[in-house]
Amino acid sequence: MNELDALKLEGRDFVIVDEIKINDVLYVQLASADDPEEFCIRKVVLKNNEEILTGLDSDLEFDMALDAFIKKNHKEEEN
DSSP states (O other): OTTSSEETTTTTEEEEEEEETTTEEEEEEEESSOOOOOOOEEEEEHHHHHHHHOOOOHHHHHHHHHHHHHHHHHHHHHH
């Protein structure tokens, strides 16, 4: 999904901020185009041979993905 820079989600404009792969699942961090402090995390799934974004299955999955994004970006800031 790297070719996407912006997309509509639930009728609102979001931009892709970051991507991370965890256990062969690609997670995408999105920020609202109108309010960069508002964000969400979705995962990429294959449906009918097409990559689509879908919601996460649980709060636990969200916490795991958010923690991975935080760790990734913290390491990048140190370099």
